[in-house]
Amino acid sequence: MGSTYFDQVSEAAAHLRQALAGRAPRIGIVLGSGLGAVADAVQDAVAIPYGQIPNFPQSTVEGHSGRMICGTLGGTAVMVMQGRVHAYEGYSPAEVTFPMRVLGALGIRAVVLTNAAGGIQQGYSIGQLVALADHINFMGWNPLTGPNEPRFACIPGAGLRFFDMTEAYSQALRVIARQAAQEEGFSLEEGVYLATSGPSFETPAEIRVFRTIGATLVGMSTVPETIVARHMGIEVLGISCVTNLAAGLGATPLSHEEVFEAGRKVEHRLAALLTRLAPRIAAHVDGKA
Secondary structure (H helix, E strand, O other): OOOOHHHHHHHHHHHHHHHHOOOOOOEEEEEOOOOHHHHHHOEEEEEEEHHHOOOOOOOOOOOOOOEEEEEEEOOEEEEEEEOOOOHHHOOOHHHHOHHHHHHHHOOOOEEEEEEEEEEOOOOOOOOOEEEEEEEEEOOOOOOOOOOOOHHHOOOOOOOOOOOOOOOOOOHHHHHHHHHHHHHOOOOOEEEEEEEOOOOOOOOHHHHHHHHHOOOOEEEOOOHHHHHHHHHHOOEEEEEEEEEEEOOOOOOOOOOHHHHHHHHHHHHHHHHHHHHHHHHHHHHHHHHHO
């Protein structure tokens, strides 16, 4: 009999534990398009290419290096994903969220999910960081479709077939993030992220619809990871980098190069914020244990 999805996740997690030689990451961080250099802020880093991890999906998009970086930020042990995979690359929902399942299997109880996003709300500026208060799933699929596997639960009461998504993005972690941002000298607004399947950018008409239903940001990731993290009982802090104005709101055509360039300009600010955040998130998780 072939191995199950749960077995494949367990195999990947076991390989990483062995490779990390006793290191135990406390927090997971996923870096979106153009934000991969944030991993340079990780100290005492050990880099593990995705290709060396059993069953792990491989990043194919420019700006996603495809490495696990284990080290410390602010003195806190972290596991940083330098790039993610997307359904538009040809991956299944299970493959897209496989890395999040592995982070849960490694004992991580809080994750910071970053992404490059188009700004829908008037007043957003290129390079602005926005904390996610909620999301809208316009991808047309849910990563939990199929058999439910309660063994993925990281905390008691998680792993349910039907579970609450009222607080998809932890209110407590958002409070911590806003305070840390203020100490770094900037204001961290909150927004609603709408996810589409991609890979084409949205049309101006679609953006008008998205604004009407309450979206302030638009992108092609994060939502599947958030759903799976919450299924396991992992707390989520989402942070978008506004890398472009959404279709119809700017003067120039949209391009991936524009997204990548804007990400490079904000990497240092994001790295400083995450360095300040890591020990506080760890303390928050410890306080709930």
